[in-house]
Amino acid sequence: MANENGEQLDRRGFMIGSAATIGAAAALVAGSTELKAASTPANAATTGPQATAYTGDVIDGKKVVTSLDVNELEAGQTHRLYFQGAQAPTGQHWHVSVTVAKGARPGKRVVLTSGVHGDEMSSIHTVHTVMNQLDPTKMSGAVMAVTDISRPALESMQRRWPNQGRGLDLVDMNREWPGNENGLTAATRHAGLLFNRLLRPNADAAIDFHTGTTGFEVAAFNIGEIDRPEVKAMLDLYPVSQILNMSKSAYPTVLHNAFLDVGIPAFCPEIGAARVLDREMIALFVEGTMNVLKHYGIVDGPMGRTAEGMAVFVGNSGFPVLATAGGIVEHLVKLNDKVVPGQKVAIQRDSFGEVVAEYTAGVAGEISGQRSDAMSEPGNPLLFILFNKTAQDGIEIYPE
Incomplete structure (x- = not known):
């Protein structure tokens, strides 16, 4: 996932403060290539069922x-x-x-x-x-x-x-x-x-x-x-x-x-x-x-509720809002809320109760994740906004 400065981040950054899987602060480079033992390929086992x-x-x-x-x-x-x-x-x-x-x-x-x-x-x-x-x-x-x-x-x-x-x-x-x-x-x-x-x-x-x-x-x-x-x-x-x-x-x-x-x-x-x-x-x-x-025909019976008739928001990227200061976080939006660019989405106060940072949405989309711990240090993801990024902007990571 790229932040607003164009830097690429590890997918873990979407979901964890220390690193889904990203915004104004520094981040980790995506997935290092693991060394493989030379003796056996990574998937040397079967393509079909083995005997139990x-x-x-x-x-x-x-x-x-x-x-x-x-x-x-x-x-x-x-x-x-x-x-x-x-x-x-x-x-x-x-x-x-x-x-x-x-x-x-x-x-x-x-x-x-x-x-x-x-x-x-x-x-x-x-x-x-x-x-x-x-x-x-x-x-x-x-x-x-x-x-x-x-x-x-x-x-x-x-x-x-x-x-x-x-x-x-x-x-x-x-x-x-x-x-x-x-x-x-x-x-x-x-x-x-x-x-x-x-x-x-x-x-x-x-x-x-x-x-x-x-x-x-x-x-x-x-x-x-x-x-x-x-x-x-x-x-x-x-x-x-x-x-x-x-x-x-x-x-x-x-x-x-x-x-x-x-x-x-x-x-x-x-x-x-x-x-x-x-x-x-x-x-x-x-x-x-x-x-x-x-x-798949495994069980019988009528279908339950599905996405049919729902307003399903489909995005291809997650826009991060990262903490730039340490302090107590107050969210101004909830999960699934729609946001627009420039909308204030969170504020942060220090130990004196003074506002040390305010955070805004950088894209139009829906809130798909937010920090549940009430305190944050700089670099932690505070929110993620599900949105649609154009193909020329490259591939985004996902939260998980």
Whole structure:
């Protein structure tokens, strides 16, 4: 994403103050290229399902697998397994929860993922709620849910994977896809194992659920390429009023784009604030996801609410408003509010209560995210405005 001075920023800057994923202050350069181990390509695994491989271990009554083919699971049942991921420094493995609702009849397979970032609770609850509504005896195909992809990040409810390579290094798992089973960090190896042996082989379509990050909340919106007919069909099934239309080429290393890279239609919902359960927003995305499962013929029943009849705002960029001072932030607009250039959107006061900064919108659009922490230091994103930028201005990053 470029700021108003034309500088390029890391997509993380859209969502986090220290760095979505940007305006008047300095920012980080987008996604450094990860070194790859020479011995094995990043995606050396299969292009289709591998045979299910059990380790023989059982954790809390659930069998452990190192690869999975949902076609081999018994039909008409819900299966709960652990997938063996990368090893922790102690030599034990990070085990990832896998739930498969295997329909009684053949059909499409949809993969639902969450927990790529460890502070995103509403995304996890959304997937849990969908899975708890499914009755495999009345389904076709299969729905697979993986809700704790970045296990070490979830253990402390923080955004990034705490990698122990050269001292503590916080790795954003959504810069690692499709991963590399022989890569230089545990996080990229974990991503490679998951993508090659669990996610990709079992998906005809995929949805990767996220929220805002700690200290920054977002509106209910979806990120996806509307020029891809299968993706557009899914986006239209959600009763949310914002879409960020983002090209895969902007950030190929995020999970839903890794699916797109191998021909699997995918997109990314964004569900409010981190570290909390926003039940009102969750309900919207549960309804939309059930619509997607009906769209693919996995479950029966009438469609719920969709985008039809809604005033959906579609933008291709996010304009950042970054703090230029430290102090307490007072927002003058709310999520989903329309703004125009020059409109005052926030003010900031110091410890004496004096106004030290005022912030205005630089574009016409809708508020898609705002800082939820009441204090800010210079450089933190205060707001993001979803808007449409012309093609000649280049590709923008997206918030997630």
